Every structure is written in structure tokens, then in C-alpha cells.
Amino acid sequence: MHSFLELDQYEYVDSHQEEYVQTLRDWVAVESDSSDVLKRPDCHRMMDMTAEKLRAMGGKVELVDIGVQELPNGQTVDLPKVVTAQFGSDPSKQTVCVYGHVDVQPAKLEDGWATDPYNLTDIDGNLYGRGASDNKAPVLAWIHTVEAYQALKIDLPVNVKFIIEGMEETGSNGLDAMIMAQRDSFLSDVDYILISDCGWLSRRPALTYGTRGNCYFFAEVEGPKQDLHSGVYGGTVIEPMTDLIGILDTLISPSGKILIPGIREAVAPLSDEEWKMYQDIEFDIESYKSKIGVSQLMYNNKVDLLAHRWRYPTVTVHGIEGAFSAPGTKTVIPAKVIAKFSIRQVPNMDPAVVKKQVTDYLNSVFAKRKSPNKLKVTMVIGAKPWLADTKHPLYEAGKAAVKRVFNVEPDLIREGGTIPIAKTFEDVTGKSIIMLPIGGFDDGLHSQNEKMSRYNYIEGTKLFIAYLHEVAHLKKN
Amino acid sequence: MHSFLELDQYEYVDSHQEEYVQTLRDWVAVESDSSDVLKRPDCHRMMDMTAEKLRAMGGKVELVDIGVQELPNGQTVDLPKVVTAQFGSDPSKQTVCVYGHVDVQPAKLEDGWATDPYNLTDIDGNLYGRGASDNKAPVLAWIHTVEAYQALKIDLPVNVKFIIEGMEETGSNGLDAMIMAQRDSFLSDVDYILISDCGWLSRRPALTYGTRGNCYFFAEVEGPKQDLHSGVYGGTVIEPMTDLIGILDTLISPSGKILIPGIREAVAPLSDEEWKMYQDIEFDIESYKSKIGVSQLMYNNKVDLLAHRWRYPTVTVHGIEGAFSAPGTKTVIPAKVIAKFSIRQVPNMDPAVVKKQVTDYLNSVFAKRKSPNKLKVTMVIGAKPWLADTKHPLYEAGKAAVKRVFNVEPDLIREGGTIPIAKTFEDVTGKSIIMLPIGGFDDGLHSQNEKMSRYNYIEGTKLFIAYLHEVAHLKKN
Structure with missing residues (x-):
């Protein structure tokens, strides 16, 4: 059930939509392509902008030096620093840590983009730009979530930390070591890790419990x-x-x-239980085919197709x-x-x-x-790949939040793509992780004409607000 | 035997070496890459410069419109015009037509060039730059040959015509039709076609009698x-x-x-006669291997290797x-x-x-x-491939000219590469063709660090001067 406070927050989000879109436009304009060392200055700038945004909100922010990258020719270049931030430090509350990244895949207009990939362009409510969905809008949605509490002077129900990196698209170089180094400091009081670096499978919202490596x-x-x-x-x-x-x-x-x-x-091996779960997932092979524009897929039944994807x-x-x-x-x-x-x-x-x-x-x-x-x-x-237990209370909280904002049960899905750091967080901290996607199923990650819809960006922000309320009710570890 | 006039001409060539190098530098500076339609303005400029040079020498010059190129997307762009020029029209003399091209293969510094490919750079007597050997220096050497007659007020022993094109590197688009159209006009009084768009096989000068298509x-x-x-x-x-x-x-x-x-x-099939010819050619497999930097070739004997090359x-x-x-x-x-x-x-x-x-x-x-x-x-x-008769008087003239300038017998060789227009000249005009290379065996055509040596550029010009004297003695058809 929605609280009144929560409804005020949703209204606040709706009325700030244009501001949120403008911030996303500013972020997309930075060509933070981590695979190209010539773009490294843009990556550094992107981390500075992220830190600045969080600092302006009163967060306790650090730009953590994670060392250098060795190039094939033997030279070295600085890795983009990792931004950590903290809002609230009430020991009686749960503490969540949001992980995200603000680097992007390469993109050039001549690859076949209909619009300049670094100039966020709104066409019929879809915001086209490299990194819009992967992962700049989701990171901003989490930031706006905290802002929505602050603006309405509502106490954060949980302490919120951020770890935002700039090397995800090339394998999160340097982040593993940083996480290990901060296990007993920044990460020591974290109860749960929240990641929103993925997308839904259909128009139905989803919770993600596994990724491929x-x-x-x-x-x-x-x-x-x-x-x-x-x-x-x-x-x-x-x-x-x-x-x-x-x-x-x-x-x-x-x-x-x-x-x-x-x-x-x-x-x-594929278990019977898995097979049954796959059977129940909302997934239309025909629309999948038409979305990617092929007449025939590698497999022509839902279970085989999802299994080979995940x-x-x-x-x-x-x-x-x-x-x-x-x-x-x-x-x-x-x-x-x-x-x-x-x-x-x-x-x-x-x-x-x-x-x-x-x-x-x-x-x-x-x-x-x-x-x-x-x-x-x-x-x-x-x-490495990552796999979570879908029966964990974190996922129950996710189901409740989705139900409240979208009024449907989420699909429980896996992700064919890789969020390399999920496995590291799990191994190093021993804490549970949930992936809460807000990206659309047709966002075109890593492809031409990547986009984030206004609907997913805005309703996704509301989902995060609801999720923090839900997590606050979980029993503290 | 050298005539005194010819020795004066050689001296003239030697004393104008720096001027010749500077002209080559000006030509190499034009990025006349015919494979890239975005460089088409440079190709047009290159044709204009060529026409201007020949016109300044008093030639009867035309820039022949050969139409448009259709792009894969259905658009069209103008083809570079073909430059024709004529020096002398004495009906009692033989008439030769020099064919060459001033377009080049693509080249970028980041492909692995040691120097800017469009800034002719002299290192130890080698002139590095895209198009230096293929085919700008040889075209200039022919032009300087005519100049050397003019400057010393020596009558040209033959009438000299030029056909210089700007689409050779992508298949001489439009040239076939132009040659057919001019068969009974510009080409009607031509006795022989001379082409210098190739190189020697070793340090020994060579005459080329075949090319692959x-x-x-x-x-x-x-x-x-x-x-x-x-x-x-x-x-x-x-x-x-x-x-x-x-x-x-x-x-x-x-x-x-x-x-x-x-x-x-x-x-x-390979004939016994061919096999014997190949046996006699000066060719060192070890230096070939070391030049291209491989430890093993497709064949390890001279005849197989040359045969598979030619x-x-x-x-x-x-x-x-x-x-x-x-x-x-x-x-x-x-x-x-x-x-x-x-x-x-x-x-x-x-x-x-x-x-x-x-x-x-x-x-x-x-x-x-x-x-x-x-x-x-x-x-x-x-x-198509092209193959000439090595017993033709044109080749006898070539042997005599090489002997006079370099004091050796030339190798009779074929070319693995393609000069597509040779076959067309032969089919359309019915006239004989000789290929008189002056490029070095290690010029790196189409590769990084293409070069033309000062030695080949200057002695090659003398070879052309000697060749015109020789051709004048052939019986007029």
C-alpha cells in the first residue's frame, strides 16, 4: 500500500521530469567510452561530474584512486577514479549500497545511428543517446530517489551508499581491488547491494537473479x-x-x-524447476524476432531460447x-x-x-x-557469472515494490549480459545482491540508437523510492 | 652508344634533381585516394595540377570528362577527369602514348607509417610518401623527359602523347569507355603505348611483359x-x-x-620455355623473405615462387x-x-x-x-590480365635503352599486380604495349612507408630519355 509520503514523492518526481531529462542530456553529452584510451579525459570528467552532483546533495563523497591501466604497448594511463558517496549513517537503519557505472560502449554516428549518439534526442518519448539506458539514466534515477526524499524533507528509511565506476564496459579494471580494499571500511556496514545495470525482458517489470560472465x-x-x-x-x-x-x-x-x-x-545441467520457471515467463518469440529483425532464431521454443540466452x-x-x-x-x-x-x-x-x-x-x-x-x-x-537466490527477502521486497508502482507481479529473469562486479561484491562482502532493472526490453544496449524511455526513467525512479521503503522493513542482519 | 645530345640531357636531369623532388613533394601532398569518395575533391585537384603542368610546357592538353560514378547507395559523384596531352604532331615520326595515373591507395599515419604519408620525406635518399612510386614519380619522370628535350632545344625524336587518369587504384572506372571513344581521334595515330606503373624485381633493371588481372x-x-x-x-x-x-x-x-x-x-599450363626463362631471372629468395619479414614462403624454389607471383x-x-x-x-x-x-x-x-x-x-x-x-x-x-610478346621490337628498344643507361641487360619479368588498362589498350587500339618500370623492388606499393628512391627517380628519367631515342629508330608501322 502506498503511504501518503510516498505519493508526495511520486508527484515530486513527475513534476521534475524535465529537469531529470536535462541532467541525463548533460551526462550523455560526455563521451565516456572506457574502451578507447584517447577518450580517457572524458571518462575522468564524467567521474568528476558524478562526484560533483552527489556532493551538491550533501553526500559524503570521495573520488577513489584505483591506479593505472597498462596498455598493450607497455605505457600506462590513469584509470577513472571510482566515486563513493554516503547519505545517512544511522546505525539503527539498514544500509544499502547502489552500484552503477557512467562509462559507455563506443558509438559513432556513422555506425548507423539516426541521431548524434552524444546528443540526447527525444523522439516520441524515447530518449536516444549512447549510455542513456546503460547505465546513466538508472544511476541518475537512484540519485533522484535520494533527492526526492531530501526535497520533501522525508528521512531516508535506509542509509544509502553509492559506488559509481567508469570502467564497467571493459571489465571493471581496478574495481575488484578497490572493493577488496574497502571491505572493512566503506563496505563494512553495507547490508545489501543494489544494481540496476540491466533491463526488463518484456513490457512487464522484472527482477534479475543471474547474469552471464x-x-x-x-x-x-x-x-x-x-x-x-x-x-x-x-x-x-x-x-x-x-x-x-x-x-x-x-x-x-x-x-x-x-x-x-x-x-x-x-x-x-538445466533442472526441472528451472525449466518450469522458464515456461511461466512472459516472453513472445515473435515479437523478439521482429524486434531484432530476423526471420529465424537459433531455437524456436521459449525455454530453449531463454536458456541459451541466460x-x-x-x-x-x-x-x-x-x-x-x-x-x-x-x-x-x-x-x-x-x-x-x-x-x-x-x-x-x-x-x-x-x-x-x-x-x-x-x-x-x-x-x-x-x-x-x-x-x-x-x-x-x-x-564470472552471478546467480542469486530468488527466495531471499530482498527479492520479496522487490516484488512488493514492483506491485505497488506498476500493479503487476514482476518476472524473475536472468541476464545474458555481464555485470562483472556482481560476483566480486558477493565474494568479497558476503552480502546479498539484487538487480532491479528499469531499462526497457528494447533499449538497444551496446547497439546503434540506444535509448531510455521517459516512462521507464520516471516510473523507474518511483520504483527505487518504493524499494527503499520496502527494504527498510526487512529485518536488520 | 650515347649521343652527345643525350649526355647533355643526362647532365640536365642531374642538375635539376632538387626541382624534380620538389614537384614530387607537391604531388604527394595531394591525398588523391580514389577509393574514398570523400577525397574526390583532392582527386579533381590532382588532375587539374597534372593538366596545368603539361599545359605550362606547351602541350596540347585536355581534361576529358568521363562521367560519373554510381555509389552503392544510388547517389552519383563525378569521376576525376582524364588528362590527355600531346607534344609534337610530325606525321613522319613515330607517336608514343604514355599512360600513367596520379590517384593513390588509402594511407593513414596510424596504419603504421614512420612519416606522414602525404608529406614526402627524404631519408637516406629514399623519398617516402603515398603514391611516390605508384605512380606519381614515374609520371613525373616522363614529363621531365619531355622537358629535358625542350630545355635543351632538342627536337623530340617521336611525338609524345599522355593519358593520365585518376581512378586506377579502384579499377580505372570510366577509362575503358573513354579509350574506346577516342580510338579514332586522340589514339588514331599512336604507334606504341608506354606504361611505367610497376617496379623492378631486384636491383637489376627490368622490362615487364605481363600483369595479372x-x-x-x-x-x-x-x-x-x-x-x-x-x-x-x-x-x-x-x-x-x-x-x-x-x-x-x-x-x-x-x-x-x-x-x-x-x-x-x-x-x-606452364611451358618448358617459360620454366627456363624463370630459371634465368635474377631473384634471391632469401632477400625476398627478409624484405617482407617472413621465415617461410608458400613455395621454396625460385620457379614455383615466381610462377605463383605472376x-x-x-x-x-x-x-x-x-x-x-x-x-x-x-x-x-x-x-x-x-x-x-x-x-x-x-x-x-x-x-x-x-x-x-x-x-x-x-x-x-x-x-x-x-x-x-x-x-x-x-x-x-x-x-583482365595482360601478356606481351617479348620478341617485339619495342622490347628490343627497351633492352638497348637499359643497356645504355645502366650498362646491364634487363630482366624480362611479369607483374603480380594489375594494370587493368593494359588489356583495354591492346584490345581497343590493336597497338603494342611495353611496360618500362623504374620503381624499385622494395618500394612498398599499397603498403605503409611507400617510397621512391632518388636513384630510381633520376636514372629512370634518363632511361625514358634514352628510350625515346631508341623508339625513334624503330620502323614506322
Whole structure:
């Protein structure tokens, strides 16, 4: 049931919608692409802006130095600092810690965006911009939640902490160590960790209880000392690109079967209970197909499809660095080509084992080619999967909050994507985690035309307000 | 034997070396990359500069409009005009027509150039810059040849015409039609065609009597309507990149055998005479290996190696457009990927047949995958090979000129690369063609750090001067 105070807060949120959208526009305008070291100054600026926002609200804010990133060429660059903040320190209250990130995936207009990816553009109530849904609007929604209490002079029902980072999109470099270092200080009084770095599965709100991990590989084949004219040299050299294509073609079958020995064997079997849960989830295969614009999926029934999205591994080849990639024609034999591919991790896979399996397998496949070129396989990201207990009171609180704001029962879902830090929080703090998504099912994360709808942004803020009220009623650990 | 006049000309060339280098610097500074339509204004400017240079020397110059280029999106852009020029019209003299091009391959500093590719840089007598050797310096050497006659008030021993184009690097779009249109006008009195768009095989000067052609293909695989997050969607969609890698892997074996049915069968068999010629050519496999920086080549004896460089076809995969190609990591499933690959053409292959062989083969391989994605194979360049008779008097003249300037016998060689227009000149005019290279064997055409040495640039100019004297002695057709 809504309290009167809560209804006042909802009204406050509704009447501040334009202000919230403007703040999101300011944040999206910062090209905080953590994968590109040339954009590092923007990442630093993004962390400063986040800290400034929280400081202006009276939070106890710190910009935590997490060291440097070593580049492949041996140089180092500063990692974006991590912002921590604290609102309230009443020992009689529960303490929640909201985790989020303000870095983004790469985006360029010429990738096929209808609008400038760094100029938030409102089209029919959808706010288009890189990072709008992943993860700037959800972070702002949590910030606005605290503001909505402050503005109406309502005591926060729980102490609220924030950990906001700027390297999530490339594997949260440096954050693990920072979390370990702060286990007995900043994190010592935290009861629950709240993460909103994901989305719903359909128009029905959802709570997320698992994510896949990710092992990201570079496979580099190096041959001649420089690119060669393909007419002048073609036929006399063993081309690195031919070798690379040859080994990439052995990773996965046309029907989606992973061919690397040992990978499939490590996957936890699908239980009857899981199978039944999947059966009950609201998910329309036809609308999924039409959303992504394909005539046929890898599986044509709901359970197989959801299972392969959430709880089975998969291999994606993202692209090749060093080869000709522009429009037009170029008649060159590329001298050094680097394939980028990743394998999504699920229980009970272990990234360290996967690294060895992939490296050994590719080396053995490559050896059979008897090529004089050199293969180097490196794993640049190794993020573990995460799985929560859906019967935990945190999830009961989530169900109640969703019911109150949206008047429906949430779907209990998993996430095919990776929030690498969930597993670390769990392992280091031993505290429970809930993922409370507010992103829409069609937000286009990591793709062209990423968006956040005004509806999800605003109603999502109300969900967070309701959730804090609910968490306050949980028994303190 | 040198005439006194000729020795004066050589002295003139030597004393004008710095001026020649400066002109080359001015030309290299123009980024006349014909493969990039955004650089088209530079291509137009390059043609204007070429026309201006020839006009200032008193040539009868025209900028011939050859129409427009249709882009994949249906738009059109103007093709660079073709420069024609004429010096002398004495009907009692032979008339030669020099063909060359002033467009270049793409080049960016970040591709691995040691110097700015568009700022000609002299390091130890080598002039580094995109287009320096391919083909700006040779074109200038021909222009300076005419100048050297004019400056010393020596009558040109032959009438000299020029056809200089700006689309060679992308298949000489529009030039075929222009040549056909001018067959009975500009080209009607031409006796011989001279082309210097190639290089020596070693430090020994060479005459070139054959080139390979080139069929350049785009294989596009299209799946989802936009790029997808590989975590969120991976495992549920059949990925275009997996399909594309699968079909590319069926083009050529690790040992260099072309797997497309019908291609190898079309190749003219190696004759005993050819085998013997190859045996006699100056070519050091070890220095070839060390120049390109590989420990092992596709073949380890001279004849096989030269044969596969010159008179057998080969497949090169140049790269993939639409996939992730930047440094760093990006976790995306590319929605539409376009492989660029080419097959070098030799007698007796026919590009029209190759187009059908490749298209049918890839479609059949793709069909076996039962993928819902769409494959589209297009041939964007189809250039025929060219082969001359080495016993023709033009080649005798060439041998004499090389002997006089360099005091050695030239190697008779073929070229692995393509000068698409050679075949057209031959077919349309019925006249004989000689290729007189002055580029060095290690000029790095189409690669990083392309260069032209001062030695080849200056001695090459003398070779052209000597050659015009020699051609004047041939019996007029």
C-alpha cells in the first residue's frame, strides 16, 4: 500500500521530469567510452561530474584512486577514479549500497545511428543517446530517489551508499581491488547491494537473479613485417588473414554448438524447476524476432531460447583489427590481424579454465595449418557469472515494490549480459545482491540508437523510492 | 652508344634533381585516394595540377570528362577527369602514348607509417610518401623527359602523347569507355603505348611483359536489423559474422590451393620455355623473405615462387567492413558484415566466368549452413590480365635503352599486380604495349612507408630519355 509520503514523492518526481531529462542530456553529452584510451579525459570528467552532483546533495563523497591501466604497448594511463558517496549513517537503519557505472560502449554516428549518439534526442518519448539506458539514466534515477526524499524533507528509511565506476564496459579494471580494499571500511556496514545495470525482458517489470560472465579474447596472427600489395605478393606468402579465418571457423558450428573441447561439459545441467520457471515467463518469440529483425532464431521454443540466452555459453566474433575495414576497395595483404571474440560464461564455468581451453585449442588448430605466421591468444577480460537466490527477502521486497508502482507481479529473469562486479561484491562482502532493472526490453544496449524511455526513467525512479521503503522493513542482519 | 645530345640531357636531369623532388613533394601532398569518395575533391585537384603542368610546357592538353560514378547507395559523384596531352604532331615520326595515373591507395599515419604519408620525406635518399612510386614519380619522370628535350632545344625524336587518369587504384572506372571513344581521334595515330606503373624485381633493371588481372568481390552477410549486445542476444541469433567466416574459410586451403571449382582448371599450363626463362631471372629468395619479414614462403624454389607471383591466380581476403575493427574491446554482434576479397586473374581466366564461379560456389556453401541471414556476392572490379610478346621490337628498344643507361641487360619479368588498362589498350587500339618500370623492388606499393628512391627517380628519367631515342629508330608501322 502506498503511504501518503510516498505519493508526495511520486508527484515530486513527475513534476521534475524535465529537469531529470536535462541532467541525463548533460551526462550523455560526455563521451565516456572506457574502451578507447584517447577518450580517457572524458571518462575522468564524467567521474568528476558524478562526484560533483552527489556532493551538491550533501553526500559524503570521495573520488577513489584505483591506479593505472597498462596498455598493450607497455605505457600506462590513469584509470577513472571510482566515486563513493554516503547519505545517512544511522546505525539503527539498514544500509544499502547502489552500484552503477557512467562509462559507455563506443558509438559513432556513422555506425548507423539516426541521431548524434552524444546528443540526447527525444523522439516520441524515447530518449536516444549512447549510455542513456546503460547505465546513466538508472544511476541518475537512484540519485533522484535520494533527492526526492531530501526535497520533501522525508528521512531516508535506509542509509544509502553509492559506488559509481567508469570502467564497467571493459571489465571493471581496478574495481575488484578497490572493493577488496574497502571491505572493512566503506563496505563494512553495507547490508545489501543494489544494481540496476540491466533491463526488463518484456513490457512487464522484472527482477534479475543471474547474469552471464564474459571471457574476451584477442587472437593475433602476425606474418610479414608490413602490409603487402596483394597483386605483387599474393600467392607467395602465407597470409595472416587466411590463417585467422581458418582458426575462427573452428570455434562454433553453424547451429551454434561450441566446438572448443571442455566448454559445454562444464555447464550446469538445466533442472526441472528451472525449466518450469522458464515456461511461466512472459516472453513472445515473435515479437523478439521482429524486434531484432530476423526471420529465424537459433531455437524456436521459449525455454530453449531463454536458456541459451541466460544459462548456456555462446561465442561471438566481434571483428578483426588490422584488416581493411573501410568502405570501398583496398588491395592489401594485412600483415597483422587481431580477431576479437568473446565467450559468455555461466555456472559452472571458470574463466581461468576457459582461458586455457581456448588457448590450447586455437594453438592446436593453428599448428595443423603448418603456417610460418605467429599466433598469440590473450584473454583480456575474464568476468564470472552471478546467480542469486530468488527466495531471499530482498527479492520479496522487490516484488512488493514492483506491485505497488506498476500493479503487476514482476518476472524473475536472468541476464545474458555481464555485470562483472556482481560476483566480486558477493565474494568479497558476503552480502546479498539484487538487480532491479528499469531499462526497457528494447533499449538497444551496446547497439546503434540506444535509448531510455521517459516512462521507464520516471516510473523507474518511483520504483527505487518504493524499494527503499520496502527494504527498510526487512529485518536488520 | 650515347649521343652527345643525350649526355647533355643526362647532365640536365642531374642538375635539376632538387626541382624534380620538389614537384614530387607537391604531388604527394595531394591525398588523391580514389577509393574514398570523400577525397574526390583532392582527386579533381590532382588532375587539374597534372593538366596545368603539361599545359605550362606547351602541350596540347585536355581534361576529358568521363562521367560519373554510381555509389552503392544510388547517389552519383563525378569521376576525376582524364588528362590527355600531346607534344609534337610530325606525321613522319613515330607517336608514343604514355599512360600513367596520379590517384593513390588509402594511407593513414596510424596504419603504421614512420612519416606522414602525404608529406614526402627524404631519408637516406629514399623519398617516402603515398603514391611516390605508384605512380606519381614515374609520371613525373616522363614529363621531365619531355622537358629535358625542350630545355635543351632538342627536337623530340617521336611525338609524345599522355593519358593520365585518376581512378586506377579502384579499377580505372570510366577509362575503358573513354579509350574506346577516342580510338579514332586522340589514339588514331599512336604507334606504341608506354606504361611505367610497376617496379623492378631486384636491383637489376627490368622490362615487364605481363600483369595479372583482378576480380574484387564483396560478400555481404546481413542478419539482424541492427548491431546487438552480444551478452543480451548471444546464443539466440545466428550471427552474420559466424556465417561470413564460415564461407571465407572455404575459398583457399592453408597451402594456398584455391578451392573454388573451375578456377585452377582455367589456368594456362606452364611451358618448358617459360620454366627456363624463370630459371634465368635474377631473384634471391632469401632477400625476398627478409624484405617482407617472413621465415617461410608458400613455395621454396625460385620457379614455383615466381610462377605463383605472376602466372597463377591467388585469393586474398583484405578485410571485413561492418564488424568491430578498432583497438580495444566491444561486445557487439555486428548486424551486417561485408568481406572484401580478390582473386588475381591470369591467362586464360575470364572475369565474367570467375564472377559466376565465385558467386555460385559461395551461394552453395552458404546454403549448406541453413542460415536465415542473407548473402549477397558482388564483383566490384573485374580486370583482365595482360601478356606481351617479348620478341617485339619495342622490347628490343627497351633492352638497348637499359643497356645504355645502366650498362646491364634487363630482366624480362611479369607483374603480380594489375594494370587493368593494359588489356583495354591492346584490345581497343590493336597497338603494342611495353611496360618500362623504374620503381624499385622494395618500394612498398599499397603498403605503409611507400617510397621512391632518388636513384630510381633520376636514372629512370634518363632511361625514358634514352628510350625515346631508341623508339625513334624503330620502323614506322
